[in-house]
Amino acid sequence: MARRTPLNEAHRKLGARMVDFVGWDMPVQYTSVIGEHEAVRNAVGLFDVSHMGEIEFRGPGALETANRLISNDLARCADGQAVYAGLLNEQGTFVDDVVAYRFSPEHIFICVNSSNREKDFAWMQERAYGVKPVDRSDDFAQIAVQGPKAPGLVQRLTKAELSKLGTYRFTEGEVAGVRCIISRTGYTGEDGFELYCAPNDAEKLWNALLEEGQADGVKPCGLGARDSLRTEMKYALYGNDIDDAHTALEAGLGWIVKLDKPGGFIGKEALEKQKAAGVHRKLVGFEVTGSGIPRHGYAIMKGGHVVGEVTSGTMGPSVKKPIGIGYVPAEFSTEGFTFDVDIRGRPVPAKVVKTPFWKKP
Protein backbone atom coordinates (compact mmCIF):
# COMPACT_ATOMS: atom_id res chain seq x y z
CA MET A 1 0.00 0.00 0.00
CA ALA A 2 1.49 3.31 -1.06
CA ARG A 3 2.07 5.95 1.57
CA ARG A 4 -0.22 8.96 1.50
CA THR A 5 0.52 12.55 2.40
CA PRO A 6 -2.00 14.50 4.51
CA LEU A 7 -3.12 16.16 1.27
CA ASN A 8 -4.07 12.94 -0.50
CA GLU A 9 -7.82 13.55 -0.20
CA ALA A 10 -7.40 17.16 -1.32
CA HIS A 11 -5.60 16.00 -4.49
CA ARG A 12 -8.35 13.54 -5.29
CA LYS A 13 -11.02 16.20 -4.81
CA LEU A 14 -9.14 18.38 -7.30
CA GLY A 15 -9.22 15.55 -9.83
CA ALA A 16 -5.49 14.84 -9.80
CA ARG A 17 -4.12 11.88 -11.64
CA MET A 18 -2.35 9.88 -8.95
CA VAL A 19 0.68 7.66 -9.50
CA ASP A 20 2.97 5.57 -7.37
CA PHE A 21 6.12 7.60 -6.83
CA VAL A 22 8.82 5.73 -4.89
CA GLY A 23 6.16 4.16 -2.70
CA TRP A 24 4.04 7.30 -2.32
CA ASP A 25 0.62 7.90 -3.87
CA MET A 26 1.28 11.30 -5.44
CA PRO A 27 -0.35 13.59 -8.02
CA VAL A 28 1.50 13.56 -11.35
CA GLN A 29 -0.81 16.19 -12.83
CA TYR A 30 -4.17 17.82 -12.22
CA THR A 31 -5.05 19.11 -15.68
CA SER A 32 -1.93 19.27 -17.84
CA VAL A 33 1.81 19.11 -17.15
CA ILE A 34 2.48 21.94 -19.58
CA GLY A 35 -0.28 24.12 -18.14
CA GLU A 36 1.04 23.58 -14.61
CA HIS A 37 4.62 24.21 -15.75
CA GLU A 38 3.56 27.51 -17.31
CA ALA A 39 1.59 28.53 -14.21
CA VAL A 40 4.83 28.29 -12.21
CA ARG A 41 6.86 30.21 -14.81
CA ASN A 42 4.26 32.97 -15.22
CA ALA A 43 2.12 33.07 -12.07
CA VAL A 44 2.25 30.66 -9.13
CA GLY A 45 1.90 26.94 -8.52
CA LEU A 46 1.48 24.77 -5.44
CA PHE A 47 3.23 21.45 -4.97
CA ASP A 48 2.60 18.92 -2.24
CA VAL A 49 6.10 17.81 -1.26
CA SER A 50 5.12 16.29 2.06
CA HIS A 51 6.77 13.04 1.00
CA MET A 52 10.18 14.63 1.57
CA GLY A 53 11.91 13.56 4.78
CA GLU A 54 13.16 15.72 7.64
CA ILE A 55 16.00 14.77 9.94
CA GLU A 56 16.94 16.90 12.89
CA PHE A 57 20.01 17.39 15.09
CA ARG A 58 19.42 19.14 18.40
CA GLY A 59 21.63 19.97 21.34
CA PRO A 60 25.19 21.13 21.99
CA GLY A 61 27.41 20.02 19.08
CA ALA A 62 24.52 19.73 16.59
CA LEU A 63 26.22 22.03 14.09
CA GLU A 64 29.56 20.21 14.25
CA THR A 65 27.89 16.80 13.96
CA ALA A 66 25.68 17.70 11.01
CA ASN A 67 28.40 19.67 9.27
CA ARG A 68 30.69 16.64 9.25
CA LEU A 69 27.98 14.71 7.37
CA ILE A 70 27.36 17.21 4.58
CA SER A 71 29.65 18.54 1.85
CA ASN A 72 28.65 22.20 2.14
CA ASP A 73 29.49 24.34 5.16
CA LEU A 74 26.84 25.26 7.72
CA ALA A 75 29.49 26.92 9.89
CA ARG A 76 29.75 29.69 7.28
CA CYS A 77 25.99 30.26 7.45
CA ALA A 78 24.11 32.61 9.69
CA ASP A 79 21.26 31.31 11.82
CA GLY A 80 18.19 31.37 9.59
CA GLN A 81 20.15 30.34 6.52
CA ALA A 82 19.95 27.12 4.52
CA VAL A 83 22.37 25.43 2.11
CA TYR A 84 22.10 22.88 -0.65
CA ALA A 85 24.54 20.07 0.08
CA GLY A 86 25.54 16.51 -0.67
CA LEU A 87 25.52 13.61 1.74
CA LEU A 88 28.50 11.86 0.28
CA ASN A 89 29.97 8.40 0.56
CA GLU A 90 33.63 7.87 1.40
CA GLN A 91 34.16 7.72 -2.41
CA GLY A 92 32.71 11.21 -2.87
CA THR A 93 29.58 9.82 -4.55
CA PHE A 94 26.06 10.65 -3.44
CA VAL A 95 24.06 9.05 -0.66
CA ASP A 96 21.61 11.89 -1.28
CA ASP A 97 21.34 15.59 -1.98
CA VAL A 98 19.77 17.64 0.80
CA VAL A 99 18.90 21.11 2.02
CA ALA A 100 20.36 21.78 5.47
CA TYR A 101 18.81 24.48 7.67
CA ARG A 102 20.70 26.22 10.45
CA PHE A 103 18.26 27.40 13.12
CA SER A 104 21.14 27.77 15.58
CA PRO A 105 24.40 25.95 16.30
CA GLU A 106 22.30 23.65 18.49
CA HIS A 107 19.50 23.04 16.02
CA ILE A 108 20.08 21.79 12.49
CA PHE A 109 17.30 20.49 10.26
CA ILE A 110 17.96 18.53 7.07
CA CYS A 111 15.42 17.97 4.32
CA VAL A 112 16.11 14.73 2.41
CA ASN A 113 14.61 12.98 -0.61
CA SER A 114 11.59 10.79 0.16
CA SER A 115 13.12 7.81 -1.63
CA ASN A 116 16.25 8.05 0.53
CA ARG A 117 14.72 8.88 3.89
CA GLU A 118 15.35 5.53 5.62
CA LYS A 119 18.73 5.07 3.98
CA ASP A 120 19.86 8.60 4.91
CA PHE A 121 18.69 8.25 8.48
CA ALA A 122 20.51 4.93 8.95
CA TRP A 123 23.60 6.38 7.27
CA MET A 124 23.54 9.42 9.56
CA GLN A 125 22.93 7.34 12.69
CA GLU A 126 25.97 5.24 11.87
CA ARG A 127 28.26 8.19 11.22
CA ALA A 128 27.01 10.90 13.57
CA TYR A 129 29.73 11.21 16.18
CA GLY A 130 28.20 13.46 18.79
CA VAL A 131 24.55 14.45 18.52
CA LYS A 132 22.22 11.70 17.34
CA PRO A 133 19.86 12.44 14.44
CA VAL A 134 16.10 12.24 14.93
CA ASP A 135 13.80 11.33 12.03
CA ARG A 136 11.06 13.97 12.18
CA SER A 137 9.56 13.16 8.77
CA ASP A 138 6.18 12.20 10.16
CA ASP A 139 5.90 15.51 12.02
CA PHE A 140 5.99 17.64 8.88
CA ALA A 141 3.97 18.24 5.77
CA GLN A 142 5.50 20.48 3.13
CA ILE A 143 3.97 22.69 0.48
CA ALA A 144 6.08 24.44 -2.17
CA VAL A 145 4.66 27.73 -3.45
CA GLN A 146 6.58 28.62 -6.60
CA GLY A 147 6.43 31.30 -9.25
CA PRO A 148 6.76 35.06 -9.72
CA LYS A 149 3.48 35.63 -7.88
CA ALA A 150 4.45 33.41 -4.92
CA PRO A 151 5.86 36.23 -2.75
CA GLY A 152 2.73 38.35 -3.09
CA LEU A 153 0.45 35.42 -2.39
CA VAL A 154 2.28 34.18 0.70
CA GLN A 155 2.79 37.73 1.99
CA ARG A 156 -0.97 38.34 2.01
CA LEU A 157 -1.33 35.34 4.33
CA THR A 158 1.46 36.11 6.79
CA LYS A 159 2.77 38.83 9.07
CA ALA A 160 6.36 37.68 8.46
CA GLU A 161 8.24 40.27 6.41
CA LEU A 162 9.06 38.25 3.33
CA SER A 163 10.79 41.12 1.52
CA LYS A 164 13.55 40.77 4.13
CA LEU A 165 13.84 37.05 3.53
CA GLY A 166 16.56 36.48 0.95
CA THR A 167 17.09 33.36 -1.12
CA TYR A 168 18.00 30.34 0.99
CA ARG A 169 16.89 32.16 4.15
CA PHE A 170 14.08 30.97 6.35
CA THR A 171 12.00 32.10 9.27
CA GLU A 172 9.21 30.77 11.44
CA GLY A 173 5.77 32.29 11.41
CA GLU A 174 2.11 31.77 10.71
CA VAL A 175 0.79 31.48 7.17
CA ALA A 176 -3.01 31.50 6.98
CA GLY A 177 -3.03 30.91 10.72
CA VAL A 178 -0.85 27.81 10.39
CA ARG A 179 2.50 27.63 12.19
CA CYS A 180 5.18 27.17 9.51
CA ILE A 181 8.84 27.18 8.72
CA ILE A 182 8.85 29.61 5.79
CA SER A 183 11.84 28.89 3.60
CA ARG A 184 12.75 30.89 0.49
CA THR A 185 13.82 27.82 -1.46
CA GLY A 186 12.50 25.69 -4.28
CA TYR A 187 13.22 23.34 -7.14
CA THR A 188 11.74 25.18 -10.10
CA GLY A 189 14.07 28.08 -10.89
CA GLU A 190 11.40 30.54 -9.82
CA ASP A 191 11.08 32.65 -6.72
CA GLY A 192 9.03 31.03 -4.01
CA PHE A 193 8.79 29.30 -0.68
CA GLU A 194 8.73 25.89 0.85
CA LEU A 195 6.37 25.85 3.82
CA TYR A 196 6.81 23.17 6.47
CA CYS A 197 3.85 22.66 8.79
CA ALA A 198 2.22 20.04 11.00
CA PRO A 199 0.48 17.30 8.99
CA ASN A 200 -2.89 18.16 10.57
CA ASP A 201 -2.60 21.74 9.34
CA ALA A 202 -1.59 20.91 5.77
CA GLU A 203 -5.05 20.88 4.23
CA LYS A 204 -5.97 24.19 5.86
CA LEU A 205 -2.80 25.78 4.50
CA TRP A 206 -3.22 24.22 1.05
CA ASN A 207 -6.82 25.41 0.76
CA ALA A 208 -5.98 28.91 1.99
CA LEU A 209 -3.21 29.22 -0.61
CA LEU A 210 -5.51 27.97 -3.38
CA GLU A 211 -8.27 30.36 -2.37
CA GLU A 212 -6.11 33.42 -1.79
CA GLY A 213 -4.15 32.66 -4.97
CA GLN A 214 -7.18 32.60 -7.25
CA ALA A 215 -6.57 36.18 -8.34
CA ASP A 216 -2.94 35.28 -9.13
CA GLY A 217 -3.95 32.34 -11.29
CA VAL A 218 -2.62 29.78 -8.83
CA LYS A 219 -2.62 26.15 -9.95
CA PRO A 220 -2.05 22.97 -8.01
CA CYS A 221 0.87 21.26 -9.75
CA GLY A 222 1.95 17.65 -9.90
CA LEU A 223 5.23 15.82 -10.12
CA GLY A 224 5.19 16.06 -13.92
CA ALA A 225 5.59 19.84 -13.89
CA ARG A 226 8.06 19.64 -11.02
CA ASP A 227 10.25 17.43 -13.19
CA SER A 228 10.07 19.55 -16.35
CA LEU A 229 10.73 22.74 -14.35
CA ARG A 230 13.77 21.32 -12.57
CA THR A 231 15.13 19.79 -15.78
CA GLU A 232 15.03 23.21 -17.49
CA MET A 233 17.21 24.48 -14.61
CA LYS A 234 19.51 21.42 -14.74
CA TYR A 235 18.74 20.82 -11.09
CA ALA A 236 19.88 17.30 -10.26
CA LEU A 237 17.38 14.56 -9.45
CA TYR A 238 18.66 11.84 -7.17
CA GLY A 239 18.51 8.46 -8.88
CA ASN A 240 18.69 10.08 -12.31
CA ASP A 241 21.46 12.68 -12.48
CA ILE A 242 23.21 11.94 -9.22
CA ASP A 243 23.70 8.65 -7.44
CA ASP A 244 26.26 6.55 -5.60
CA ALA A 245 28.17 5.87 -8.81
CA HIS A 246 29.05 9.47 -9.67
CA THR A 247 31.00 11.94 -7.56
CA ALA A 248 29.93 15.47 -6.70
CA LEU A 249 32.70 16.82 -8.96
CA GLU A 250 31.56 14.72 -11.90
CA ALA A 251 28.03 16.01 -11.31
CA GLY A 252 29.30 19.59 -11.64
CA LEU A 253 28.40 20.23 -8.01
CA GLY A 254 31.84 21.35 -6.91
CA TRP A 255 30.21 24.50 -5.55
CA ILE A 256 28.50 22.53 -2.78
CA VAL A 257 31.75 20.84 -1.83
CA LYS A 258 33.80 22.84 0.67
CA LEU A 259 37.12 21.00 0.66
CA ASP A 260 38.71 23.56 2.96
CA LYS A 261 36.11 23.56 5.73
CA PRO A 262 37.48 22.97 9.21
CA GLY A 263 36.65 19.50 10.47
CA GLY A 264 36.27 18.16 6.93
CA PHE A 265 33.41 15.92 5.81
CA ILE A 266 32.83 12.38 4.61
CA GLY A 267 34.08 11.97 1.06
CA LYS A 268 36.54 14.85 1.22
CA GLU A 269 39.70 12.79 0.70
CA ALA A 270 38.32 11.03 -2.36
CA LEU A 271 37.27 14.33 -3.92
CA GLU A 272 40.64 15.94 -3.21
CA LYS A 273 42.32 13.07 -5.02
CA GLN A 274 39.92 13.30 -7.93
CA LYS A 275 40.40 17.03 -8.17
CA ALA A 276 44.18 16.61 -8.29
CA ALA A 277 44.02 13.80 -10.86
CA GLY A 278 41.37 15.53 -12.98
CA VAL A 279 37.70 14.79 -13.45
CA HIS A 280 37.31 12.44 -16.41
CA ARG A 281 33.56 12.51 -16.92
CA LYS A 282 31.10 15.30 -16.49
CA LEU A 283 27.39 15.88 -16.30
CA VAL A 284 26.40 18.17 -19.16
CA GLY A 285 23.25 19.78 -20.46
CA PHE A 286 22.50 19.28 -24.14
CA GLU A 287 19.93 20.21 -26.72
CA VAL A 288 18.70 17.73 -29.28
CA THR A 289 19.15 19.37 -32.68
CA GLY A 290 17.55 16.50 -34.60
CA SER A 291 14.09 15.08 -34.14
CA GLY A 292 13.23 13.27 -30.92
CA ILE A 293 13.19 13.53 -27.16
CA PRO A 294 16.04 12.26 -25.00
CA ARG A 295 15.04 10.11 -22.01
CA HIS A 296 16.72 8.70 -18.92
CA GLY A 297 18.84 5.68 -19.85
CA TYR A 298 19.36 6.43 -23.55
CA ALA A 299 22.95 6.03 -24.77
CA ILE A 300 25.10 8.97 -25.83
CA MET A 301 27.17 8.05 -28.90
CA LYS A 302 30.17 9.50 -30.68
CA GLY A 303 31.45 7.97 -33.92
CA GLY A 304 29.10 5.03 -33.42
CA HIS A 305 30.45 4.18 -29.93
CA VAL A 306 28.65 4.53 -26.63
CA VAL A 307 30.43 7.26 -24.66
CA GLY A 308 27.85 8.23 -22.09
CA GLU A 309 24.30 8.07 -20.85
CA VAL A 310 21.30 10.39 -20.67
CA THR A 311 20.27 10.86 -17.04
CA SER A 312 17.26 13.16 -17.59
CA GLY A 313 15.44 14.44 -20.64
CA THR A 314 12.23 16.04 -21.69
CA MET A 315 10.62 18.44 -24.09
CA GLY A 316 11.21 21.68 -22.16
CA PRO A 317 7.85 23.48 -22.06
CA SER A 318 9.47 26.91 -21.56
CA VAL A 319 12.54 26.47 -23.75
CA LYS A 320 10.35 24.70 -26.32
CA LYS A 321 13.13 22.31 -27.26
CA PRO A 322 14.03 18.72 -26.46
CA ILE A 323 16.67 18.98 -23.73
CA GLY A 324 18.70 16.50 -21.78
CA ILE A 325 21.27 15.97 -19.07
CA GLY A 326 23.87 13.24 -19.19
CA TYR A 327 27.34 12.04 -18.33
CA VAL A 328 30.01 12.25 -21.03
CA PRO A 329 33.83 12.04 -21.05
CA ALA A 330 35.29 15.36 -19.92
CA GLU A 331 36.74 16.03 -23.38
CA PHE A 332 33.19 15.95 -24.81
CA SER A 333 31.77 18.36 -22.26
CA THR A 334 32.60 21.75 -23.73
CA GLU A 335 29.85 24.00 -24.99
CA GLY A 336 29.04 23.37 -28.64
CA PHE A 337 30.43 19.83 -28.68
CA THR A 338 28.20 17.55 -30.74
CA PHE A 339 27.26 13.91 -30.24
CA ASP A 340 24.34 11.61 -30.97
CA VAL A 341 21.67 10.36 -28.64
CA ASP A 342 20.48 6.84 -29.39
CA ILE A 343 16.72 7.35 -29.49
CA ARG A 344 15.25 3.86 -29.80
CA GLY A 345 17.97 2.73 -32.17
CA ARG A 346 18.14 5.96 -34.16
CA PRO A 347 21.19 8.25 -33.75
CA VAL A 348 19.85 11.77 -33.25
CA PRO A 349 22.26 14.73 -33.20
CA ALA A 350 22.62 16.83 -30.06
CA LYS A 351 24.96 19.53 -28.81
CA VAL A 352 26.27 20.56 -25.42
CA VAL A 353 24.81 23.89 -24.28
CA LYS A 354 25.23 26.27 -21.41
CA THR A 355 22.89 25.64 -18.48
CA PRO A 356 20.46 26.40 -17.00
CA PHE A 357 18.51 25.78 -20.17
CA TRP A 358 15.91 28.29 -19.02
CA LYS A 359 16.56 31.89 -18.12
CA LYS A 360 13.98 34.55 -17.41
CA PRO A 361 13.49 36.60 -20.59
Place this chain on the structure above:
Amino acid sequence: MSDTIPADLKYTSDHEWARQQGNLVVVGVTAHAQEALGDVVYVELPKVGSTITAGKQFGVIESTKAVSELFAPISGKVVKVNDALSDKPDTVNADPYGAGWIIEVEPSDPKQLDGLLSAQAYGELLKKS
Protein backbone atom coordinates in the same frame (compact mmCIF):
# COMPACT_ATOMS: atom_id res chain seq x y z
CA MET B 1 -15.64 14.86 -23.29
CA SER B 2 -13.45 11.89 -23.95
CA ASP B 3 -16.19 9.42 -23.07
CA THR B 4 -17.79 10.01 -26.45
CA ILE B 5 -16.60 7.22 -28.71
CA PRO B 6 -17.44 7.88 -32.38
CA ALA B 7 -19.72 5.12 -33.62
CA ASP B 8 -18.38 5.09 -37.19
CA LEU B 9 -14.83 4.07 -36.26
CA LYS B 10 -13.14 0.77 -35.45
CA TYR B 11 -10.81 0.39 -32.47
CA THR B 12 -7.90 -1.63 -31.18
CA SER B 13 -7.49 -2.69 -27.59
CA ASP B 14 -4.29 -0.57 -27.65
CA HIS B 15 -6.46 2.56 -28.11
CA GLU B 16 -5.91 3.30 -31.79
CA TRP B 17 -8.85 4.04 -34.05
CA ALA B 18 -9.32 3.30 -37.78
CA ARG B 19 -11.66 5.11 -40.15
CA GLN B 20 -12.46 3.71 -43.59
CA GLN B 21 -12.38 6.45 -46.21
CA GLY B 22 -12.99 5.01 -49.67
CA ASN B 23 -10.17 2.55 -50.31
CA LEU B 24 -8.01 4.02 -47.60
CA VAL B 25 -7.96 3.81 -43.81
CA VAL B 26 -7.08 6.75 -41.56
CA VAL B 27 -5.50 5.87 -38.21
CA GLY B 28 -5.25 7.85 -34.97
CA VAL B 29 -5.35 7.39 -31.21
CA THR B 30 -8.51 7.60 -29.13
CA ALA B 31 -9.54 10.41 -26.82
CA HIS B 32 -9.01 8.02 -23.93
CA ALA B 33 -5.42 7.40 -25.09
CA GLN B 34 -4.54 11.07 -25.44
CA GLU B 35 -6.03 11.81 -22.05
CA ALA B 36 -4.08 9.00 -20.42
CA LEU B 37 -0.88 10.17 -22.11
CA GLY B 38 -1.25 13.78 -21.06
CA ASP B 39 0.34 16.58 -23.11
CA VAL B 40 1.58 15.04 -26.34
CA VAL B 41 4.94 16.59 -27.23
CA TYR B 42 6.23 14.34 -29.99
CA VAL B 43 4.93 11.87 -32.54
CA GLU B 44 7.39 9.66 -34.40
CA LEU B 45 5.77 8.89 -37.75
CA PRO B 46 6.55 6.12 -40.23
CA LYS B 47 7.80 7.02 -43.71
CA VAL B 48 5.33 7.42 -46.54
CA GLY B 49 5.57 4.28 -48.66
CA SER B 50 6.58 2.04 -45.75
CA THR B 51 4.62 -1.06 -44.85
CA ILE B 52 2.92 -1.61 -41.54
CA THR B 53 1.58 -4.83 -40.06
CA ALA B 54 -1.58 -5.24 -38.02
CA GLY B 55 -0.75 -5.55 -34.34
CA LYS B 56 2.85 -4.41 -34.80
CA GLN B 57 4.39 -1.11 -33.80
CA PHE B 58 4.35 1.58 -36.49
CA GLY B 59 5.38 4.68 -34.53
CA VAL B 60 5.82 6.28 -31.14
CA ILE B 61 3.90 8.92 -29.30
CA GLU B 62 5.47 10.83 -26.41
CA SER B 63 4.03 12.99 -23.69
CA THR B 64 6.05 15.15 -21.31
CA LYS B 65 6.72 12.10 -19.13
CA ALA B 66 6.05 8.94 -21.09
CA VAL B 67 6.97 7.17 -24.31
CA SER B 68 4.23 4.96 -25.79
CA GLU B 69 4.22 2.75 -28.85
CA LEU B 70 1.64 3.05 -31.60
CA PHE B 71 0.27 -0.24 -32.94
CA ALA B 72 -1.13 -0.73 -36.43
CA PRO B 73 -4.82 -1.60 -36.52
CA ILE B 74 -4.42 -2.92 -40.05
CA SER B 75 -1.71 -4.08 -42.45
CA GLY B 76 -0.87 -2.09 -45.53
CA LYS B 77 1.15 0.69 -47.10
CA VAL B 78 1.43 4.13 -45.52
CA VAL B 79 0.26 6.61 -48.18
CA LYS B 80 0.18 9.77 -46.07
CA VAL B 81 1.37 10.93 -42.66
CA ASN B 82 0.14 13.89 -40.65
CA ASP B 83 3.20 16.16 -40.99
CA ALA B 84 1.40 18.93 -39.11
CA LEU B 85 2.04 16.94 -35.92
CA SER B 86 5.76 17.72 -36.03
CA ASP B 87 5.01 21.38 -35.31
CA LYS B 88 1.87 20.88 -33.26
CA PRO B 89 1.90 17.41 -31.67
CA ASP B 90 -0.67 18.61 -29.13
CA THR B 91 -3.27 18.51 -31.92
CA VAL B 92 -3.58 14.87 -30.83
CA ASN B 93 -4.85 16.16 -27.47
CA ALA B 94 -7.08 18.84 -28.94
CA ASP B 95 -8.72 16.83 -31.71
CA PRO B 96 -7.82 13.14 -31.55
CA TYR B 97 -10.50 11.99 -34.02
CA GLY B 98 -10.02 14.89 -36.45
CA ALA B 99 -6.97 17.06 -37.09
CA GLY B 100 -4.96 14.84 -34.75
CA TRP B 101 -5.07 11.84 -37.13
CA ILE B 102 -1.70 10.10 -37.54
CA ILE B 103 -1.39 8.10 -40.76
CA GLU B 104 -3.39 7.08 -43.83
CA VAL B 105 -3.00 3.51 -45.00
CA GLU B 106 -3.78 1.59 -48.16
CA PRO B 107 -4.83 -1.71 -46.58
CA SER B 108 -3.50 -4.97 -47.98
CA ASP B 109 -6.59 -6.75 -46.67
CA PRO B 110 -9.52 -4.41 -45.98
CA LYS B 111 -11.36 -7.29 -44.29
CA GLN B 112 -8.99 -6.90 -41.34
CA LEU B 113 -11.14 -3.96 -40.28
CA ASP B 114 -13.93 -6.39 -39.42
CA GLY B 115 -11.72 -7.95 -36.80
CA LEU B 116 -11.34 -4.68 -34.88
CA LEU B 117 -13.52 -3.55 -31.98
CA SER B 118 -16.77 -1.69 -32.56
CA ALA B 119 -17.37 1.58 -30.68
CA GLN B 120 -19.57 -0.34 -28.26
CA ALA B 121 -16.98 -3.07 -27.66
CA TYR B 122 -14.27 -0.45 -27.17
CA GLY B 123 -16.50 1.37 -24.70
CA GLU B 124 -16.95 -1.87 -22.75
CA LEU B 125 -13.18 -2.34 -22.72
CA LEU B 126 -12.68 1.13 -21.24
CA LYS B 127 -15.24 0.45 -18.53
CA LYS B 128 -13.34 -2.66 -17.50
CA SER B 129 -9.95 -0.94 -17.44
